[in-house]
Amino acid sequence: MSGIAAGNVLQLTATTPAPFPDRAVVKMLTTAYFDQVHPQFPFLHKPTYRRWEEEVLTAGECKRSPDPVHAFFVLALCAVGALTGPFAGNTLPEGLYAAAETYYEHVIQQNSLESIQAILACAMYSLRSPVGVSVWMLSGLALRQCLEFGLHRKIRWSRAQPDYVKEELRKRVFWCSYNLDRAVAVTLGRPVGIADHDIDAELPSDINDEDITPHKLLRMPRSSHAEPATEISSAIHTIRLRQLWARMQRVVYPQVESGDTSQSDQAIQEFKTEFGLWLEHSPEQLLSNRLHNDTFGSPEWYKLMYNHSILLLYRHKLVRKASGSVTAQVFVDCAQSSHAICMIYKQLYVTQRLNDTWGALHVLFLAAVTYLHCVLSSDEVRGIYRLNHISSTCTSIMVVLAIMAERWKPVESYRDAFEMLSNATQATLIETSMAQRTPAGPLISPEGQKQFTDYLSYMAEIGMCASVEDLLTDMVE
Known part of the structure; x- marks a missing residue:
């Protein structure tokens, strides 16, 4: 879908890295990211990211070197945020992304949950930019990393002191990778990165970021489509659609290819009914998204x-x-x-x-x-x-x-x-x-x-x- 990666580092172009934006510009661009991109692919925890951002901005103001992992995410989110706003037509997004790339290799070498989040951040840029690494390649890379960490499997043990933020992020990172993989694979007619029967991870909790703390959830997750939507309800609903797509690809397409018309016609009608129910149970769009004139949700x-x-x-x-x-x-x-x-x-x-x-x-x-x-x-x-x-x-x-x-x-x-x-x-x-x-x-x-x-x-x-x-x-x- 976009360009090709060179080696391990996701090298875009020879674009000169942009200087680190000042506090006001960073706040504007990352707010645009969380308003328009995060609701669809919520692989970050907004309060955690905001702490990273404050640390990076403070370090810059004090002339100290920022944490490279945190600096990558600030610059990457700024680049994506710039693509969604008035800077979309100029060179600022590419310059910010080139600046983020200078930290990318350090993030990937951590071999951590943040490494997968970094790959997904790159995918968010490629989805919206005419230049960048192939979204197909990035989605596959993110999913492979998820499998290596076992994020596709349900955690069958409990710890004395669970970290709710980390547990939710494990689920979010996997399902965002799955969402991206299925969207690209089914649309372009390519193989999926993991079969659904190999997955037993739970879907993310339908709860706002601010209600998730390391030690407890501040409120119960949404459990019914009749309840008011959260900021990630639409993302979870989209994941359910991707699961339907995956099942459709597995059930309907082979029957059609084989010429088994009676079986395929019956399956098609059943899926058509399921798609109708999916549409009927869609969560309402959040007021904040309506006010920002956003389309997603x-x-x-x-x-x-x-x-x-x-x-x-x-x-x-x-x-x-x-x-x-x-x-x-x-x-x-x-x-x-x-x-x-x-x-x-x-x-x-x-x-x-x-x-x-x-x-x-x-x-x-x-x-x-x-x-x-x-x-x-x-x-x-x-x-x-x-x-x-x-x-x-x-x-x-x-x-x-x-x-x-x-x-x-x-x-x-x-x-x-x-x-x-x-x-x-x-x-x-x-x-x-x-x-x-x-x-x-x-x-x-x-x-x-x-x-x-x-x-x-x-x-x-x-x-x-x-x-x-x-x-x-x-x-x-």
Whole structure:
């Protein structure tokens, strides 16, 4: 998804490390991190981090060398925080990340829980930056470290004086690594880092950071979806969705591949019901997140994830229409979910409620290509979405891709490929509607094939969703 690592140190570029920010800038950037990133991947304990930050800032003001582990996290969180705010378009994030890198090797050599947290901090940067280490590689590295420390297993012994902060962080670090691994693996169609049957670790306690102290929990964790949400309720709910994805990958995909249509159809309906229940039980968004206009944990975000799950559920069936196993309802469901995703993304980008991430690009592009595929493949879908509606939807998608491409150069190939694909689709639909026949023949003209192939080659180099590749092959060839 992003660049490649060189050796053990996560070397990004030759960017000159930025000087350590002053106290006010650090507070602003790390607050942005905890407002926008921490609720989704809560692998840190905010009160503990704030102590580290104060130690580092005080050391700098007193002209002392800071603790290198703590300095890494302050700089890494500042870099990620800078990507979420007004500094996203300049060189400050890269400079801060380069400064954090100078401490990275020291953190990794500790071979501790903080080492995994450092890898996850790097992943948070790569998720939001057009440069950086591959998120696929980072998620695998974090998960391997978790397995080495046994974080995937439930602790079956108790100590006389338990450390509640450490116990919760062990669970959080593992499940955040799992979350990231499943999101990348299922989206890109790659192997997962650990099988679910090898995991018996408990999910993190659904409780706010401030209510966890080393010696006790200051209140009981949330235990029902009817109770008020905590700052990590949405993260835990997302982990449950990733578990559903993993089970779907294990149960549905092999059946579809084998052509066992009766069993796969039954499994698909069961998963569709489970995804609906997941959406129904989504926790409400915290007031603080609503005030900051954040997207994660909002009703729109849960709808995005639900509709994306529907596309993942059906993706293997769409490209096998020749077998006769795909009903009209499958195309209709996929078209409706794809259209919903595209419209939500347009709304979020136009209202500036969404930051650029590789995950957002892959979800949007899969929806965009699926929408066109369903329009071309199904008379029923063309009955629902008329030509003017299809044109309007394609324009909305182009608006979002154009906004992203202005800030991320690698998105240009996605934008250009979709523009060529949507123009060809609309031209084909106009021709076939006039002839009153089903679309046939090559979608992309022979003259445009080379240019389109060039777009796809570049997309593949930076990471292409497996479903997109299958759909494009089915449509173009």
